[in-house]
Amino acid sequence: MNASTSTPIGALTGIKVLDLSRVLAGPWATQMLADLGADVIKVERPVAGDDTRHWGPPFLKDEAGNDTREASYFTACNRNKRSITVDMAHPEGQALLRQMAQEADVVVENFKVGGLAHYGLDYESLKALNPRLIYCSITGFGQDGPYAERAGYDLMVQAMCGLMSITGQADGEPGGGPLKVGVAVIDVFTGLYASNAILAALNARHHSGQGQYIDMALLDVGMAVLANQAAGFLATDKPPQRAGNIHPSLAPYQDFPTRGGNVLLAIGNDGQFARFCAAIGQEDWAQDARFATNTARVHHRAELLERMQPVMLTRSTPEWIALLEDKAVPCGPINTVAQAFDDPQVKARGIQLQLQRSAADGIHQVATVASPMRLSATPVTYRSAPPTLGQHTDEILREFGLGTDAIAQLHHQGVV
Known part of the structure; x- marks a missing residue:
């Protein structure tokens, strides 16, 4: 414009x-x-x-x-x-x-x-x-x-x-x-x-x-x-470590391989996680004591990812976005800069x-x-x-x- x-x-x-x-x-x-x-x-x-x-x-x-x-x-x-x-x-x-x-x-x-x-x-x-x-x-x-x-x-x-x-x-x-x-x-x-x-x-x-x-x-x-990373160090005296796209205090809050691409999930609370579980037909995950709360999910991140990663490969990135966006489960593509400028919301x-x-x-x-x-x-x-x-x-x-x-x-x- x-x-x-x-x-x-x-x-x-x-x-x-x-x-x-x-x-x-x-x-x-x-x-x-x-x-x-x-x-x-x-x-x-x-x-x-x-x-x-x-x-x-x-x-x-x-x-x-x-x-x-x-x-x-x-x-x-x-x-x-x-x-x-x-x-x-x-x-x-x-x-x-x-x-x-x-x-x-x-x-x-x-x-x-x-x-x-x-x-x-x-x-x-x-x-x-x-x-x-x-x-x-x-x-x-x-x-x-x-x-x-x-x-x-x-x-x-x-x-x-x-x-x-x-x-x-x-x-x-x-x-x-x-x-x-x-x-x-x-x-x-x-x-x-x-x-x-x-x-x-x-x-x-x-x-x-x-x-x-x-x-x-x-x-x-x-x-x-450094924001929350500095606050975490000052609270614990433990230096934070690199973890790729994983969030140190939230789970699941990272990228996942999909069928032919990648998608980002940014689940920030227990309600969002429960809606995600319902959308994929795994309601029992949200009731499991290991995954019912964010703190529990962070502590049991490896076990949660072991279950999630095969499921995320069953759909393409557009299919995941179509499934989750109307359920108030934050997700989105990992765009190039060119794709970002071509995004409908960016254009709007x-x-x-x-x-x-x-x-x-x-x-x-x-x-x-x-x-x-x-x-x-x-x-x-x-x-x-x-x-x-x-x-x-x-x-x-x-x-x-x-x-x-x-x-x-x-x-x-x-x-x-």
Whole structure:
């Protein structure tokens, strides 16, 4: 579907965000703010731009179907933003950014600890110019502690926080061993936590009139999103183990081979299990003391699976879904990404969007995934496709009072 051209007032209309971040965690946070209506000015390096503009293949294709030089990675987290190129190593570039920060509500950056102090763009420097400023720093390990100076990347943190130790098949099983998640989930979660913290700080500013500093660390987030696995360790002092697709606290809650495929069963309570048993003509399983409660099923998982696995092979995946879905027994296919986008429910929800873009670079439309935030009164808007590098440089400079000659001089000096 095509994104709507209407632009109703967003929940964050009037909020200005100076986005000094790159790659994924910071841009994910600022895209969320942009989707909600904030004016996000993405500051990029002249010529090179955000690192992810070059992280390909895959690359965007032009109208003739040929690869361009723009990686699709960049488009995942930069829609609804305006791009300006500024060389912050140049004194005049630093002055420009300080001027922009004076009028901003939020700054987001993911430089190494202390990295922006050299340019007078750290929190203390900008706070002196704009006490209402909310300044969010995103680093691998936070602003203090023995690892503060280290660079941090999603894969490194997935390993360090224990996530890889609980992801993948168990040792001794085919393909066993630690495994990363197929998406940079620590970066994405950090972006989500950062945007929440920024929204909280904006609300606090309504009462205090003052901005504040936000210290976001990928490692902190990685530990936090261990969720029930961390809670289980803290309760028992026993590290959780890899178990493939089996849930450590629920049964049956996993994938099963079917006749010609696989199906996922996500039975989360005793009522669902009883309905499953009735559907397959095995009502006695739900009365068996070994299987009557979830706790019992977890303790007797091997015996339960010994009974279930032959039964699950008697039907195809579509047949299992047809049998169970109207009985409120959660089940579903294990889709590829292509199959997921072709799913009727995904289509009905309008998850895939096409955003219009200037054809100057040979790309007329950019596909994107719709925001899952659905607000009734102040809905997410899709105002613009991810920008080309420096697309809005002159426009933004004019907004900050620079005339044609001054802008031309900045271009000549290589500042922008």
